Amino acid sequence: MAMDSGADGQSHKAHRSRHSGASAKKKTKARNKDQNSDQKQQNPKAFSFRSNAKAKRLQSRAVEKEQRRLHLPVIDRSYGELPPFVVVVQGPPQVGKSLLIKSLVKHYTKHNLPEVRGPITIVSGKQRRLQFVECPNDINGMIDAAKFADLALLLIDGSYGFEMETFEFLNILQVHGFPKVMGVLTHLDNFEDVKKLKKTKQRLRHRFWTEIYDGAKLFYLSGLIHGKYPKREVHNLARFISVMKFPPLSWRTSHPYILVDRFEDVTPPERVQMNSKCDRNVTLYGYLRGCNLKKGTKIHIAGVGDFSLAGVTGLSDPCPLPSAAKKKGLRDKEKLFYAPMSGLGDLLYDKDAVYININDHFVQYSKVDEMGGTTNKGNKRDVGEALVKSLQTIKNPIDEKLEKSKISLFSQNPNSSLEAEDHNRDSDEAPKLIRDIEPLKQYQSNGEEDESEFDLDSSESSDQDEGVPEVAMLKSEGRNFEEGNADASERLGRVKEQVEFHNGRKRRKAIFGDGVDHSNLKSTDEENEGDEDDDDDDDNDEGEDDRSNEDNESCSGSEFSDGDEEDLKSEEDGMGNISKWRASLVERASKKQNINLMQLVYGKSTSTSNTSANEVKDDSENEESDEDEFFKPKGQRAKNSIEGLDGGNINTEDCSKSTKFSELKNWKEEEVYESVRDRFVTGDWSKGALRNQMSEAKTEEDDMDGDFEDLETGEKYESHQKDDSSNGGIEKEDDDAIEERRLKKLALRAKFDAHYDGSESPEEETDKQNGGKFHHSQANDSGYYDKLKEEIELQKQINIAELEDLDETTRLEIEGFRTGMYLRLEVQDVPFEMIEYFDPCHPILVGGIGLGEENVGYMQTRLKRHRWHKKVLKTRDPIIVSIGWRRYQTTPVYAIEDQNGRHRMLKYTPEHMHCLAMFWGPLAPPKTGVLAVQNLSNNQAAFRIIATAYVLEFNHAARIVKKIKLVGYPCKIFKKTALIKDMFTSDLEVARFEGAAIRTVSGIRGQVKKAAKEEIGNQPKKKGGQAREGIARCTFEDRILMSDIVFLRAWTQVEVPQFYNPLTTSLQPRQKTWQGMKTVAELRREHNFPIPVNKDSLYKLIERKPRNFNPLVIPKPLQADLPFESKPKNIPHQKRPLLEDRRAVVMEPHERKVHALVQHLQLIRNDKMKKRKLKEEQKRKEVEAQRAKDEQVLRKRRREERQERYREQDKLKKKIRRHVEA
């Protein structure tokens, strides 16, 4: 607990329970009673499971719930002070956004804010700062605001209900990572009926919950008092904000970004005077958020474009957190605020000037006294006071002052002594008096020189034992004067070393010339080297010579180790003079052991700006010239760039292996092989272990006592040589133990934190195995999740521990600017419109561009049309997408994935399904959210978000296909072969489709064989005309007809248009709607074009004529084989009917009589039969009725019988029972 409180800097007074008195008695009584009653009433079985299945079910449910709660732990790489959290206040117009910010600011700082413009930073607590931003009302501003918001306060007019802006903003937030959201209901004083108010609140709350999640916080601001929100409610809202946790969002933790809270134009005014529309240089100020920013990072200014950073400077925090003293709450003095764009406080930063606003009755000019500075030394001077003081002490006229000096705004700047007078910058910034805020670390080329000087000085001081300080001096001077040259010479030296490695590479020799025999001693070679270097350097003296040699040696970097020294010493005897010379050199080298290896590797000027300077823009004009150069003959080109070639070192062969067999020691000798004995398990284990640990301690020590210069005070600390390993051994062991303990502690703490945060897993054994292997932590009995968390925490501790070893400048080099720093970014060549149309109410977002994100290519996204957008989206209609930091217009092609993985183009997006959208644009990493908008205007569309998507992958080639049907007609039919025309246009095309499957409409399948030979299919040629091309010979499974249509189904690649147009909304007046490419429909509407109709695509009635089929013809050979019965009889068709059919029949009189009689008889019989039938019917009916009657009677009797029987049985049973009972 003690440890914890120390860390938090906040100790809560523990609760003291009463030990005596009335209340204590009451409590003990109650407790006793409770216990007693518990013992009596508790049923041990009451809460156990009765059913096995139910128990299982409950258990699995519990586990599932647990799993759902878990999130993949994310490493939070922001070490140190956090930047202020951004609170974005959003809502439809006239809902009270500015008023809310004003109220909150008033609550926190007790200052009245005249108007809300730009971000307002305040200190809200001892550990927390907040930055309030009002979200602009247009969709672009909303998109940008969603990208930097840590907390979004959605203001909703309670009397009106939800408006589309709220839902749009929620959607944008969801796509861009979904930061914390809190709803705030305002205008609730419009309700007179309490019941109605309650109902409305409930309704709105539930609607809000469906949109976010059940239980999302909705805050109610009841109404206005004196034109302000009630104090108590604002206070409560502030409480909510102050306890809020902000989960890391994946896009933001992997990209640096800055919300600009101060913005200035630093273009030289003469340039602006010459041409008011020239490109400007601007500076952007803000807290760095997200991840660390490296100097080479490119940035994207939302609504403007991509830029490379011309300079980054870390400034002192304008709104720092209070010092961590143990006290409750904030003092009034610590309730700082910073809002340069709003005119909050005394300083107002305008576009091109700074105004100091002092009320007249506050002005009390103090006396000008020289002692002022010294007397006030004890307590820090106020910013404003310091400023005024410094203004008072002006002795020179203002313009003189401008040339020479600077006014420091922030007196807490520690290292003003470091500050260099660089005239470039002065000339840049001369007209702006107060802008020259001293940078903490100046990372422009001028600043570096200074630093390198300091470095050199320090190295010099460490070299004092050597007794040749002049050498070092010379060296440093040389370095400073010709940085490039020095670098070159270094490289030269290194190459030389490589010459030795590759024992017979004559190419090198040709470059260094001089005809020195290679078999000669190394030293002579080196001297030659030195001479060459001297030619470069122009000053010839011994020291210089030495220097170059040293350089050669040291640049190889690795050449100085004990082994080599020994080696050289052993050779010493045989070499005489030269060896002596070398010996001294080696000695000196060994003393220079702790020379900064980093400098050797990276060179003196450790700036990465050279590389960026090397880059050449290859735009259209440049391309040509480049092209020219590209194809020039070799000699000519060489002449042009003679000065560029500084030695042949640029073409060394790259081998990772260094082969030098010649310099091997004789490992058969005992003392030689015994020297490595301890590196083997057969050797001394303790020594081996010591070797590992010692070094760590040693490096620590190096950091502690190594020579360095305190930049703040200007003092120099020199290390006393401590190479006595035997002496230092014990110390080091101590150090080691301390270090180990420290790391253990950290790990323990990390583990505690991990447990404390989430799961309540059983406490595990806390002792670590070994200090050296602390990252392989043991977490066997806890879950995988806990293990992950623990690992992450450990990694974080390791990072902090490792980084804290380094001094500030190296740390900057290594990890870049840390999050939470207040940075000043300088960007050059920004379009002047950005200045002209700058509006502080529209915050500027500057986002860092990650790896490979500046490249353009095709992106494949999984897209779904928004369910509130009324129409489906059409392929190749331009849409505006927001991905990452960017917003741009592009033309997507929609597709869907078929069963077999083919991407089939869709003309329109599906109604309620996801589809793929492929478009061209700057690449974003997979899983990035995408938001699509078509209409940017504020008043046209009901709901402006048309689709949401996320990136699946990116390609350089789009693989979307659509179906194509090639249609052809037979022009000649053989048995199963046919020649098909009109399907292809040339023989070449036929060749491309050889073997392709084809089909007739009636379903006969076939295959393309080859292009038809000319003689067969080409009638026109026979007739003397041109030979027709593109006739294909095809075979089918059956003979086709001339009337058949043959088609070939194929897939063809669909081109995705290579079009993207970045939105430049910051480069135009804000009220104007940005206009990009228009959709076809818009253009048609504008120009009154009708929709073109393809006649063939219209639906028509299908008329089908009855088809007459030819009679069946049986081939003759088949006929011959058939039996006579089945043979078609050869009956000739007769035109006249046969005689039997034609002739009439006339009866004789007798015959007629007989016929009549027979007819009469039949009539009589029929009548009889009819009567009989009727009779029978009647009879049958009677019988049936009778039977039904009988049946009924029978049933009745049976029932009675049964009843009787049962009664009997019952009686019997009763009797038996009675007997039994008796």
Next chain:
Amino acid sequence: MGKITYKRLKGSQNMRQRLLLATLKSTPVLIEDIHADDTLPGLRPHEISLLRLFEKLTDDCLIEINETGTKLKYKPGIIVGGSHLVHDCGVSRAIGYFLEPLILLGLFARKTLVIILKGITNDSKDPSVDTFRSTTFPLLKRFGVPSEGLKLEIKSRGVSPHGGGEVHLTIPTVQHLTATMWTDEGMVKRIRGEAFTTRVSVQLGNEMIYAARGIFNRLLPDVYIASDYRKRSEAGNSSGYGISLVAETTSGCCISADTTVSYPRGDEEEDIEGEEKKELIPAADVGEKLASVLLEEIEKGGVVDSTHQGLLFLLCALCVNDVSKVRVGKLSPYGIETLREIRDFLDVQFVIKPDPSTGTVILKCWGSGMKNLSRKTT
């Protein structure tokens, strides 16, 4: 679209790292003055072969070389990888030359890389394929590369003049590399190795083994060197022999050394370069010498040998945004060059601190946070 900013570089030095880093970071590069002043100017055959390999693995990369071959424009594409790839590495450099960049490229590819490499498997200039199997793969595992996917099969061996070796390589993809704190070099607990002979007598291999063991036996009993005798189709097109040795330490570091002896090529290159031909070294001497080389590597200290320094630094620099800390022996020139290239391309600098008591160097860096962006999400 029309605007492509090329990073301008000079000379053919570190071509592999430059191309590799350019591809990973997707920065277009323009390299000038490639062997511009040589009698035979322009790109060397192996460099061209390397470019072809890069072209094979990536999607839509653009390579432009001027007439003389002294200038190269390279615009990288997206690393795709994939299986059923075959690459003929030629005979000017060994497969090891190609493997070094290929491994890293494969890790950041879209699909698992399965490739057949043909050419010289063992060479004195480049690390041999045995070394890759025994040392480089364990090194990769330190950085979170799954060990199941890594595979290297030696189908046949080929040595210097005419090659003829064949190697099947499989490299899995990773989302990102994890940082490592690797400063414990441990003590050598065992030495393993492999001696191979192609188209020569087995006896030569055994001689090498015998000689090498003779050196080690005084220091360590646990020495086992296998012999790999190749004949006929498995032996490539020319004859030679070689040995590769690995020392494993108690903390899991592998330190390797290898060499190969083969009959020198009798073509024009030799005539230009030198007047005296390289003498063939007897097998016993080779074994002895290589054992000494290994001991020297061990003496230098560090968690890797000097050959692997470059790769180690690259891996550290490509890690997630965490601190990596490694210990190496003397910085090799190749390692230094790699550090500079890393600085130029990835903007990652190392803190380099010598450790005078052991003669080693401790390097620390803050990873660049490279992620495998080409991998498809479901």
